[in-house]
Amino acid sequence: MQVSIRSLLTACFVSFALLGAGADASAAANPASKTAEANPRGQILSLSCASCHGTDGKSVGVIPSFYGKTPEYLETALKDFKSGKRYSTVMGRHAKGYSDEEITLIAQYFGTVWQNNK
Amino acid sequence: MSHRISRRDFNKLLVSGVAGSALGLFGTIKPAFAAQNRVVIIGGGFGGAAAAKYLKKLDPSIAVTLVEPKATFYTCPFSNWVLGGLRTMQDIGQTYTVLRNRHGVNVIADKATGIDAVKRTVTLKTGRVLNYGRLIVSPGIDFKWSAIEGYSEALSNTKMPHAYQAGSQTILLHKQLMAMKNGGRVLICPPGNPFRCPPGPYERASLIAHYLKAKKPKSKIIILDAKEKFSKQGLFKKGWDTLYPGMIEWRSGPTGGKISKVDGRAMSVTTDFGVEKGDVINIIPPQQAGKIAFDAGLTDASGWCPINPNTFESTLHPGVHVIGDACIAGAMPKSGFAASSQGKVAAASIIRLFQGKEPAPPSLVNTCYSLIGTDYGISVAGVYSLSPTGIIEVPGSGGLTPMDADADHLREEAMFADGWYKNISQDIWG
Known part of the structure; x- marks a missing residue:
C-alpha cells in the first residue's frame, strides 16, 4: 500500500496540530506552569531556593524541606530569618536579600506549588 | 516511486x-x-x-x-573532598539518565x-x-595554556595537574598526593581574578591538609597565589590556624606568590622571588x-x-x-x-x-560552602538583582559565615555543605 507525499504532508500537519494542542494542554495542566502563570515574579524569585532545599522545596539531604508548608508559614519563617528573630547559619543572609513584598511572592509560590501537584 | x-x-x-x-x-x-x-x-x-x-x-x-x-559529568564541587579522601569519584559523577527518561530531555552524546x-x-x-x-x-x-611559560595541556596530564575540570585530572592529583612521601611539599598555584570557583583553591589546600595531617604530618602546603587577597580569606586563615597550625603557607602575588614559569622535569616553578620546588605541583591556570x-x-x-x-x-x-x-x-x-x-x-x-x-525581572542567588575540616564548614551567600549598571548584590544581603561563629555553627555548616551537594545535584540531574 502506498500513499502520496501530499497526503503524507497533510497527515503531518494534522499530527503536528494535535501535537501542538496536546502540548498546550499539558503545559496548562502542569502544576509548575500553572503557579508561574499566576505569579511569574514569584517564580523567578523562588527557583534558586531549590538548589539547597530541593526541587519544589522537597529536600533529600540534611537541609530542611519546606514542601507542603502553607504560604502563611513560609512568609512568617522568612520574615523571622530576615529580622534575626529566628536563628540560622545562612538563611538570615539570604532573607535579607528580599523585600517584604518579595518574601510574600516567594511564600505564595512555594506555598501553592505543592497544592497544584495534588 | x-x-x-x-x-x-x-x-x-x-x-x-x-x-x-x-x-x-x-x-x-x-x-x-x-x-x-x-x-x-x-x-x-x-x-x-x-x-x-x-x-x-x-x-x-x-x-x-x-x-x-561526556556520559558522566564529574562535578568540580566536592572534587576537593575526593582529594581529601572524604568522597569517591563515583560520589561526584552525575549522569543524564533521569533527564532523558523522566524529564523528556533529548540528550545527545x-x-x-x-x-x-x-x-x-x-x-x-x-x-x-x-x-x-x-x-x-x-x-x-x-x-x-600559554599564560605560564612551560605549562601545557600535556604537562597537566602528566606531572602538574590543574584538577580544575573534574575527572581524570582529579584522579591524577589524588594519586600524586597518595604517592607523596611524608615530609613532602605540595604547591598550589591559583590564578588572578576572574576564575572559576573563587574559594576552590583554598578549600583544596584545607582538605589536602586534612589528608596530610592524618597520613603524612611532616608535609607542607604552599599556596603561591597570583592575587593579593582571596575569597573567604579571614575564615580560611582562622580555620587553618585552628586545624592545621604551621602546615599551610599562603604567599600573595607581590610577596613572591605569582608564578611566571614552570619546569616539569625539575618539578619547580619560578616566581619573582626565585625558584620553588614541589613534590606535588597543582597549577590552576x-x-x-x-x-x-x-x-x-x-x-x-x-x-x-x-x-x-x-x-x-x-x-x-x-x-x-x-x-x-x-x-x-x-x-x-x-x-x-x-x-x-x-x-x-x-x-x-x-x-x-x-x-x-x-x-520577569531576574533574581539570582549564589551559595557556596567550603569545607575546612570534617566538622568545620564555612559559606558565602549572595542574592543578586538587576540595577541600571547590571547584576548587583542586593545591598545588606548575603555575606560570609561570621568570624566569631562557634563550633556548633561551623559543624552545622559542614553538614549543610553535604546537604547542599545532595540537593543541588538532585535538583539538576535527578
Whole structure:
C-alpha cells in the first residue's frame, strides 16, 4: 500500500496540530506552569531556593524541606530569618536579600506549588 | 516511486513526528512555529543541565535537546573532598539518565563544534545539524595554556595537574598526593581574578591538609597565589590556624606568590622571588570562556561572553543565551550554584519569550560552602538583582559565615555543605 507525499504532508500537519494542542494542554495542566502563570515574579524569585532545599522545596539531604508548608508559614519563617528573630547559619543572609513584598511572592509560590501537584 | 512512500514508512514518519523527533520536517513546512518551540542547550554542567530540567519542568511542550559529549559529568564541587579522601569519584559523577527518561530531555552524546546564529543551527562533531528557536550555551571554562611559560595541556596530564575540570585530572592529583612521601611539599598555584570557583583553591589546600595531617604530618602546603587577597580569606586563615597550625603557607602575588614559569622535569616553578620546588605541583591556570563560545563569536576582548542580564541573551548574537562560568554576570561569582541559578532564569525567560510575554525581572542567588575540616564548614551567600549598571548584590544581603561563629555553627555548616551537594545535584540531574 502506498500513499502520496501530499497526503503524507497533510497527515503531518494534522499530527503536528494535535501535537501542538496536546502540548498546550499539558503545559496548562502542569502544576509548575500553572503557579508561574499566576505569579511569574514569584517564580523567578523562588527557583534558586531549590538548589539547597530541593526541587519544589522537597529536600533529600540534611537541609530542611519546606514542601507542603502553607504560604502563611513560609512568609512568617522568612520574615523571622530576615529580622534575626529566628536563628540560622545562612538563611538570615539570604532573607535579607528580599523585600517584604518579595518574601510574600516567594511564600505564595512555594506555598501553592505543592497544592497544584495534588 | 520517488514521490511515493510505503504505508509502513509513512506510519514510521507519523509516529516519529508525534514524538517530536521529526520536527525538522515540520520546520520546512512552517518554520516559525516549529522553531519557536525548540531549545538546544550546549553543555551538561550545572548551568546547561539545570536549564534543560527547568525548561521541561516549567513547560513540557518545549522540545529540549541537550548536547554533552561526556556520559558522566564529574562535578568540580566536592572534587576537593575526593582529594581529601572524604568522597569517591563515583560520589561526584552525575549522569543524564533521569533527564532523558523522566524529564523528556533529548540528550545527545556529541560535541558541538559550530553555531550559526543567523540560520539558528548547531553543528555537531559527527556532522549532525540541529535547528533551534533559542540556544543556550553553557560551555564552562577553558584554560589559557600559554599564560605560564612551560605549562601545557600535556604537562597537566602528566606531572602538574590543574584538577580544575573534574575527572581524570582529579584522579591524577589524588594519586600524586597518595604517592607523596611524608615530609613532602605540595604547591598550589591559583590564578588572578576572574576564575572559576573563587574559594576552590583554598578549600583544596584545607582538605589536602586534612589528608596530610592524618597520613603524612611532616608535609607542607604552599599556596603561591597570583592575587593579593582571596575569597573567604579571614575564615580560611582562622580555620587553618585552628586545624592545621604551621602546615599551610599562603604567599600573595607581590610577596613572591605569582608564578611566571614552570619546569616539569625539575618539578619547580619560578616566581619573582626565585625558584620553588614541589613534590606535588597543582597549577590552576588563568581561564577564559569555553572554546565553543570563542568559535561562535560570543566572547568580547575580555575572553568572556557579554549578555543582557535580564535574560542572559548574548549581546553579540540574538537568540543565543550564555550562562555559567563563560558569561559576564556582573557581581556574581563563577560558581556551579550561580550557573544553575542563571540556567533557571534563562529557562523561565525563554518560556516567556516564546509566549510573546515580557520576561520577569531576574533574581539570582549564589551559595557556596567550603569545607575546612570534617566538622568545620564555612559559606558565602549572595542574592543578586538587576540595577541600571547590571547584576548587583542586593545591598545588606548575603555575606560570609561570621568570624566569631562557634563550633556548633561551623559543624552545622559542614553538614549543610553535604546537604547542599545532595540537593543541588538532585535538583539538576535527578
